[in-house]
Amino acid sequence: MIDSLLSKLGVSAEQLANFSGSQVQNLIATGNPNVSGTPAPQPEPTVIQQKSELLSEVAKLYLNEAKIENVPKTIYDKNRVYEEFILFFSDKDINEYTANEAVTYKNRLLANGTGVSVINSKMSYLRMLFLYAINNNLYFSENPFEKVKVSTKSKIKQMTRSYKEFSDDDLKSIFEEVGYKDFMTKSDYYWLPIMGLYTGARLEELASLRLEQVYEEDGIWVFDIERAKNANSIRKVPLHKNLVQSKFLDYVKSLKEKKETMLFPHLVETKNGYSKNTSRKFGLWLDKIGIKDDRKVFHSFRHTFINRLTNMGVHPALIMSIVGHYEQSKVDFSSPHFTNYQHHKPMKVLKEVIDKLEFPIQHFY
Structure with missing residues (x-):
């Protein structure tokens, strides 16, 4: 019976006789003939990637709900922004987008000469979309557009030529x-x-x-x-x-x-x-x-x-x-x-x- 157990553990009686007490304990606990006493390497934990829906599908859900409060023109503008974002980064599971894409999108708009107020409006539309996804258990991280903008509202206001009243x-x-x-x-x-x-x-x-x-x-x-x-x-x-x-x-x-x-x-x-x-x-x-x-x-x-x-x-x-x-x-x-x-x-x-x-x-x- 002892020979059978040693065979299963992969050691001989002569090797076992030379083991220290901690090495014997390690052998019994791990089943690994690690004569040096170094713990056996453990397998890497499997990272489970949470998935939900494609960005385009989430956008459809959000825009359908947004119709309650937004006029058609706003719905149209938001959809154009989402289509542009997808064109830049492809249509993937919404959880694959991070703050890196958000910043890259902003910088790309800047490089194209897009105005500050337009960029911030687009950032706002995307922020709303991801907030909807978070609130509806479709996005499982912090909002990637939460802090992405070009300038403060006060600075934009100073740059904008406002309408005049009629005399x-x-x-x-x-x-x-x-x-x-x-x-x-x-x-x-x-x-x-x-x-x-x-x-x-x-x-x-x-x-x-x-x-x-x-x-x-x-x-x-x-x-x-x-x-x-x-x-x-x-x-x-x-x-x-x-x-x-x-x-x-x-x-x-x-x-x-x-x-x-x-x-x-x-x-x-x-x-x-x-x-x-x-x-x-x-x-x-x-x-x-x-x-x-x-x-x-x-x-x-x-x-x-x-x-x-x-x-x-x-x-x-x-x-x-x-x-x-x-x-x-x-x-x-x-x-x-x-x-x-x-x-x-x-x-x-x-x-x-x-x-x-x-x-x-x-x-x-």
Whole structure:
């Protein structure tokens, strides 16, 4: 029996007799005839690589969910960034991408002469994608884009040429009755600049309105803006008294009688939304009347609206809730800041604010 055991251990009786106590213990424990007493080499542990989905598949899942809060233009832009990233690094399991790819992507964009704000926007879109993957148990490391950017927001802001508001003379020229009517011949060309002036809303927010989003609530006509830039931008904006007194509501009524569903039914949605042609036409009108400053565009109505109310001393929270920089439901009218309004309903307050606006233009519409 002893000979059989020694045979299994691979040693002879003579060798065993020369072993020290620790060597015998090592032989029994490991089954290895290591006469030097050095521990037998252990196999390398197997590293299990966690896998989930291809980056393209994760992007599809994320974009489908992002449609809840993002307008089509933003969804389109994000998808373009993800496609570009995949083109650079190929479509692999999302867990194979690391901070190295993130930095390489940023540096490649820099080398191609891409602007700082565009690069940071792309980094932000990728950061959102990987955050989604992390939160949905699809990516198992730290977000590789968490700290990847080119510059701080403050520096970018200093480098960016911002839009300008329209002056009183600009508005008089824009809304000169005969010329405006003759040039802005379609309903969207005609009404959207007027709506922009009196609401401060973004062009796409107004161009994409459905008829059911123009209605009367507690005696106040409102635009119920749902297709907005973000959650804070979903809001109701009261119609200015001049819009109510104009032919705009007659236009709305005529569309309802025709069983239309959209406020501007002839507009066709593209990858950039509904507003492309209106923006182009308005730009041509500005050129025609001699307003050639490239910082004065349709979006300047929004700046005009905000600046005029600010100069009138309207509380910032009220302005922000109207233009979509602040969630309306978070405006507390019982706060000491709103002592004059605490007995009024929110829409009545916002209506009073908007109706204070007056512009030096003829109310021909």
